[in-house]
Amino acid sequence: MKRTTLKDLANALDLTESTVSRALNGYADISSRTVERVQSAAVELGYKPNQNARRLATGVAEAVAYVIPQNHSSLAEPFVSQLLQGIDDSVSRRGWDLLVSHSRSAEDEAEKIHRLITSGRVGGVVLSRPFRNDARIKLLQKANFPFVVHGRSRISNSYAWYDIDNKLAIKTAINHLVGLGHRRIAFIGAPLYYNFSYQRLEGYKKALADNDIPWDESIVEITEMNDDSGESAAANQLDSEQPPTAFMCVSDTQAIGVLAAIRARGLTAGQDVSVIGYDGLKIGRHTNPPLTTMSQPQAQSGRELADMLLAIIDGDDPTKHQILKRAELVLRKTDGPARANNYH
Template sequence: MSPRMSLKKLAAHLGLTEGTVSRALNNYPDISSKTRERVQKAAVQLGYKANPMARSLATGVPEAVAYIMPQSHSSISEPFVSQLLTGLGDALAQRGWDLLVTQSVSAEEEPEMIHKLVTSGRVSGVVLSRPHKQDARIKLLQDAKFPFIVHGRSVRCDNYAWYDVDSKAAFNAAVDHLVALGHQRIGFVGAPTYYNFAQERLDGYREAIVANGLEPDEGLVQITELSDDGGERAAGDLLDSPSPPTALLCLTDTQALGALAAVRSRDLVPGKHVSVIGYDGLRLGRHTNPPLTTMAQPQAHSGRQLGEMLLAIIDGGDPREFQILRNAELLRRKSDGPVWVNKDQTKASLVEEKR
């Protein structure tokens, strides 16, 4: 490792001034193509790369972007962040930019953290995950006119950039599917609705219940935490109720894992006695008992898209022109099936009997 190359050394080596070398390297049009080539060749030969911090300081443009990690609720569904980071990193690498990862200890500190990030001058933009319905972080970023993009949407999402999957449509489709299988009592395992995606999915569920001419029953919806344990508890409560659902629709695959456990622990067979459908399309759903039917999000690459859009916005693009809505698709594995009807006992009485 030679003692780190610098502009000064490179310029001296070439017998030029630093300014000229810098302009040659940055492809300024007013440099003769001859010296430009000479400079660029020498740069690669001597392994010269401009120090990004010095450059950022001089240009005022930090060549980095920050990803705010969501606080994890469950260690299970985190393949997402890894995939997202990979995609983001790819997009940034195209331009030689860096990816910073930050997190806040608590939800309350998030705005404070965003503020620091924005004023710190370390990054040119940020990507947010899992927005709340009313998201203080988004407001902050907007007020500061700071480039950002969100993975998901808040309620009012017309005036910023986002990438999201249509939760409502997905839950419509899931309900339709279950109804087509004969289910009339469909339970919903949800999460606190300050998360906008939790609200959207609940809305999608309710909407489809009505659209299918079923009786809405608030006793069929359970709000719980975003984890397998939460899903297990909520599903258990639903199954133990006087007139239990014959199908369980869960907010996430992680919750659905718990729901499967709840079903099994009552000596019922998921996919036979009780249908269970998750959302996310995590690969690990192939290995559950039984394999989990789920509304699968479109393949990966969301990270890359987010990265590219954010870059475009940093370049001056209008955030409102970067709004992508994708669709989830039903991925049938083995945890759903026709409503269970026994000769002389209904599903409800079967559950009754098990107690």
């Protein structure tokens, strides 16, 4: 089954390829009668332009890539997949395609990006989980290739980004906890080369200071962003001499692990010890108990990111597109007053 090409169409209509092409692409110098003939013949013969040829000729890719950092991340994370959904929404509305790129090593990463931007396969990329100092961003900038980043690196004035005010979010959560009487609040963080992770830790520090709570390194844990890591970090803390009365986690998946550790010790979250997650995953409504969390709508983020990227590809100034949103505290069941007496 051979595909019908431009030439086939032209022959069938007794026109030239160039005329048919222009008719299809809405050029003004084609009579409306011809345009109609061409269009109906096109659907009749099932003509679909060969994208490779088209892109070779025009230079526009009609596709964007989502690239996710190599380690500690997986396409299977709810965070990621929801974002993906949002990106796809926007991109496909324009008829473009979505490519996902997930590399497993750092060199692989740079290599993949380089390949992406030089191969002509995509017209732009959205970056996720930037590092504080992100080589990928530099690479993209140097190549002058359209991109947006979900989050920010340390220096963020020169490109497009969409971020949540991480510091504020954590401060909000901590203040809530303090309001509930907590003074000993553990922090379950993520690797600090992720800027969002760094910022959240900053927020934690700031919130402590604001509330005259001394910094205590022994109750901050830096872990991978999954449930198992959250669980063992919490286990650490709960089994210590002076366990915290609350946990602030930088992700819901970690918080879910924390919850497991709490249950495993016969305690109940929200009563014996509080925990606040981060992400607002839907699944949090069904954990045991339902998870209080800082919520940021990922799918919406994805859509906005894609829209920004598309605009930039169309020529917009990237620095015009810098959006800072705030996370929202959604109260469920894992926050509660600090126990007057500790559970020990």
